[in-house]
Amino acid sequence: MMNIAVAQSGGPTCAINASLVGVFKEALKESTVDAIFGSINGIEGMIDNHLVDMKSMILTNADMELLRQTPSTVLGSCRYKLPDWHEDEDVYIKIANTMKQRNIGAFFYIGGNDSMDTVNKLSEYFANIELDVKVIGIPKTIDNDLCITDHTPGFGSAAKYVATTMHEITRDSIVYSIPSVTIVEIMGRHAGWLTASSAVLHAMGETAPHLIYVPERAFSLDSFLSDVRQELSKHKAVIVAVSEGIEVPEGVQSGLVDNFGHKYLSGIGKYLEDIVRSEIGCKVRSIELNVMQRCSSHLGSKTDIDEAEEIGAAGVRCALKGNTGKIVVFKRISDAPYTVKIETANASDIANKEKFLPDEYINSAGNNIRDFALDYFMPLIQGDLNLVTEHGIPKHFAIHESVLK
Amino acid sequence: MMNIAVAQSGGPTCAINASLVGVFKEALKESTVDAIFGSINGIEGMIDNHLVDMKSMILTNADMELLRQTPSTVLGSCRYKLPDWHEDEDVYIKIANTMKQRNIGAFFYIGGNDSMDTVNKLSEYFANIELDVKVIGIPKTIDNDLCITDHTPGFGSAAKYVATTMHEITRDSIVYSIPSVTIVEIMGRHAGWLTASSAVLHAMGETAPHLIYVPERAFSLDSFLSDVRQELSKHKAVIVAVSEGIEVPEGVQSGLVDNFGHKYLSGIGKYLEDIVRSEIGCKVRSIELNVMQRCSSHLGSKTDIDEAEEIGAAGVRCALKGNTGKIVVFKRISDAPYTVKIETANASDIANKEKFLPDEYINSAGNNIRDFALDYFMPLIQGDLNLVTEHGIPKHFAIHESVLK
Numbered sequence: 183m184m185n186i187a188v189a190q191s192g193g194p195t196c197a198i199n200a201s202l203v204g205v206f207k208e209a210l211k212e213s214t215v216d217a218i219f220g221s222i223n224g225i226e227g228m229i230d231n232h233l234v235d236m237k238s239m240i241l242t243n244a245d246m247e248l249l250r251q252t253p254s255t256v257l258g259s260c261r262y263k264l265p266d267w268h269e270d271e272d273v274y275i276k277i278a279n280t281m282k283q284r285n286i287g288a289f290f291y292i293g294g295n296d297s298m299d300t301v302n303k304l305s306e307y308f309a310n311i312e313l314d315v316k317v318i319g320i321p322k323t324i325d326n327d328l329c330i331t332d333h334t335p336g337f338g339s340a341a342k343y344v345a346t347t348m349h350e351i352t353r354d355s356i357v358y359s360i361p362s363v364t365i366v367e368i369m370g371r372h373a374g375w376l377t378a379s380s381a382v383l384h385a386m387g388e389t390a391p392h393l394i395y396v397p398e399r400a401f402s403l404d405s406f407l408s409d410v411r412q413e414l415s416k417h418k419a420v421i422v423a424v425s426e427g428i429e430v431p432e433g434v435q436s437g438l439v440d441n442f443g444h445k446y447l448s449g450i451g452k453y454l455e456d457i458v459r460s461e462i463g464c465k466v467r468s469i470e471l472n473v474m475q476r477c478s479s480h481l482g483s484k485t486d487i488d489e490a491e492e493i494g495a496a497g498v499r500c501a502l503k504g505n506t507g508k509i510v511v512f513k514r515i516s517d518a519p520y521t522v523k524i525e526t527a528n529a530s531d532i533a534n535k536e537k538f539l540p541d542e543y544i545n546s547a548g549n550n551i552r553d554f555a556l557d558y559f560m561p562l563i564q565g566d567l568n569l570v571t572e573h574g575i576p577k578h579f580a581i582h583e584s585v586l587k
Numbered sequence: 588m589m590n591i592a593v594a595q596s597g598g599p600t601c602a603i604n605a606s607l608v609g610v611f612k613e614a615l616k617e618s619t620v621d622a623i624f625g626s627i628n629g630i631e632g633m634i635d636n637h638l639v640d641m642k643s644m645i646l647t648n649a650d651m652e653l654l655r656q657t658p659s660t661v662l663g664s665c666r667y668k669l670p671d672w673h674e675d676e677d678v679y680i681k682i683a684n685t686m687k688q689r690n691i692g693a694f695f696y697i698g699g700n701d702s703m704d705t706v707n708k709l710s711e712y713f714a715n716i717e718l719d720v721k722v723i724g725i726p727k728t729i730d731n732d733l734c735i736t737d738h739t740p741g742f743g744s745a746a747k748y749v750a751t752t753m754h755e756i757t758r759d760s761i762v763y764s765i766p767s768v769t770i771v772e773i774m775g776r777h778a779g780w781l782t783a784s785s786a787v788l789h790a791m792g793e794t795a796p797h798l799i800y801v802p803e804r805a806f807s808l809d810s811f812l813s814d815v816r817q818e819l820s821k822h823k824a825v826i827v828a829v830s831e832g833i834e835v836p837e838g839v840q841s842g843l844v845d846n847f848g849h850k851y852l853s854g855i856g857k858y859l860e861d862i863v864r865s866e867i868g869c870k871v872r873s874i875e876l877n878v879m880q881r882c883s884s885h886l887g888s889k890t891d892i893d894e895a896e897e898i899g900a901a902g903v904r905c906a907l908k909g910n911t912g913k914i915v916v917f918k919r920i921s922d923a924p925y926t927v928k929i930e931t932a933n934a935s936d937i938a939n940k941e942k943f944l945p946d947e948y949i950n951s952a953g954n955n956i957r958d959f960a961l962d963y964f965m966p967l968i969q970g971d972l973n974l975v976t977e978h979g980i981p982k983h984f985a986i987h988e989s990v991l992k
């Protein structure tokens with residue numbers, strides 16, 4: 183008998199708790215697994231030996247269903263970058279001690295690119311010190327920018343939020359008799375997947391978004407203004423989707439960086455709003471979808487949440503087969519009928535890499551997404567969750583805030 | 588036989604189209620009503636004689652259901668302030684000509700405070716020129732700031748959006764191990780109803796929002812910083828709800844004014860974010876709920892949408908009984924079981940007035956909402972719409988954009 187541990191890392195999504203449920207449920211089925219520990223605040227909990235017994239936290243099937251529908255990371259998160267273990271072994275020794283003390287034979291890390299770096303480093307380190315702990319990565323990120331996997335859990339729900347909200351913003355924007363421009367800023371540091379997904383509105387017969395700008399193409403203010411003027415000649419209310427990560431003149435991005443060296447981006451929408459106001463002079467508004475695009479589980483995609491649970495379970499099976507340093511990934515078999523299978527890849531092939539929008543998804547003017555690309559996005563946003571509500575609003579699974587301190 | 592006309596005005600909500608459906612359905616039942624005209628862009632359509640035949644626009648019961656679920660104003664909107672007819676009769680003559688030419692015997696105006704001013708002026712003018720056109724106001728505004736009526740259609744859905752989203756933002760905010768402050772800016776120029784409604788989270792067992800600031804109380808930066816520091820000593824992640832309309836030092840509000848002399852407000856959240864960063868120095872973020880709080884019909888409150896339809900129908904009955912210059916209003920009979928009846932009030936008693944949060948709803952420190960006030964808010968957010976979806980996202984009823992031009 184061995185114990186296992188699971189942790190959640192990086193920016194919240196609607197699907198990370200569903201993957202946690204997937205790990206938990208699958209581990210419950212395994213006769214070789216005894217305790218299931220949840221590590222508080224990602225890898226920080228493993229360093230500090232701050233673990234919770236998940237069997238005493240999740241008691242019923244109703245708890246599991248509620249947790250599946252709860253956004254963000256019930257075990258907390260972190261943005262902790264492990265050092266190179268050849269240079270600085272201290273935290274590795276602490277993590278290894280937690281593994282030994284708690285008799286942990288497998289560790290599951292649910293996260294994005296940075297967490298896959300942790301999976302890679304930990305599996306290498308454990309091999310080096312000959313500690314038999316399997317380390318498996320379970321992908322998540324609304325950015326959808328992990329290599330090898332067809333898509334990442336969390337992306338489908340975020341895309342469903344973006345499409346639904348852009349649709350409603352389109353209704354809101356069109357009401358007045360004067361020309362207007364509405365600029366919607368969407369998350370995505372370097373990859374435009376989420377911004378591009380707003381194009382699914384075109385399948386609803388909407389002309390909006392009339393313009394879509396992603397970081398994969400160079401951004402020119404002159405072209406932007408010319409594009410907006412042209413769309414204003416055709417539509418009274420022009421809707422623009424813009425990724426937070428497009429490159430604009432220096433000084434707009436705040437320049438603050440996080441522990442991984444990522445710049446905190448903000449204000450691109452506001453910046454373009456000011457440019458349109460001064461250069462074109464029409465009514466203009468910018469809207470930041472902010473954290474809502476990553477935590478609006480009331481708009482969770484059933485496809486996404488179901489898949490997130492399945493890939494969590496697949497991670498457990500992968501470890502119990504003796505694998506380590508692996509990431510579970512989706513391989514798409516077909517768009518229609520939508521079919522995916524779960525495979526494994528080496529963490530070293532995924533860590534610290536980014537996957538960008540295929541160039542052919544973007545039109546030649548670099549200001550919209552081609553229709554055929556919708557075949558990729560559309561299956562990921564299908565289906566609704568059967569939401570548990572209380573007092574008229576969706577209920578959440580929550581552990582007491584004191585546990586997370 | 589006479590014809591009728593209906594128009595929608597002011598800022599979009601999730602319930603304005605439901606009131607339009609209420610007017611339309613009730614008028615269909617009346618043997619004395621022939622054509623049902625929709626005026627494009629509010630009163631502007633009556634001035635320009637730009638009307639659509641609603642019977643050729645709404646063909647089926649499915650159309651009506653879809654329109655009920657569609658946010659914003661399908662007939663367009665306006666922010667047009669009628670002049671005093673004693674001083675400037677020109678537009679009144681144009682409106683009267685449209686009424687006569689189209690044989691319109693009753694005009695229904697769905698809108699907020701400003702639209703009720705239009706109802707009042709038009710009914711006075713028509714009486715003065717002895718033109719027999721009944722003018723009835725049907726209230727709507729997410730601000731909930733109309734006098735006499737218990738609440739306004741559109742408010743319940745906006746409050747449901749605010750509560751659901753604040754709940755999800757709370758989950759999102761609590762994940763990291765470092766102290767943080769999240770400031771959520773909510774609409775409301777002078778009245779704090781929508782901001783106060785975020786307190787319904789307390790009924791879910793949430794401590795968030797930990798601080799709630801409404802325009803009804805004077806705002807002090809010193810007290811705000813002291814409040815935030817105190818909450819940070821109790822909670823790792825402090826969530827603040829703040830109305831866009833709180834008074835902060837001059838220069839923060841942009842100072843632009845609309846046709847009614849209302850200031851365009853923005854950036855209060857961002858302003859407070861900057862203050863917290865410089866004075867307290869912890870992780871801090873501000874989130875503007877922006878137009879999503881008024882157009883997210885995917886989170887529509889069934890109670891709100893049903894009531895919006897009912898009050899539209901009641902407006903038709905009110906006119907056909909021979910009333911004019913009246914507004915249909917809700918009178919609450921009891922909180923539990925929640926019971927309201929529809930009455931009428933004089934437009935002159937509602938126009939250009941605002942209803943504020945009762946002082947006793949606000950705690951003595953002026954930084955939160957008392958629990959007993961939840962009895963008022965809670966019934967208004969109950970029930971979900973049975974959403975019609977297409978391609979995985981809610982479908983909307985839309986007339987071609989060329990009609991609105």
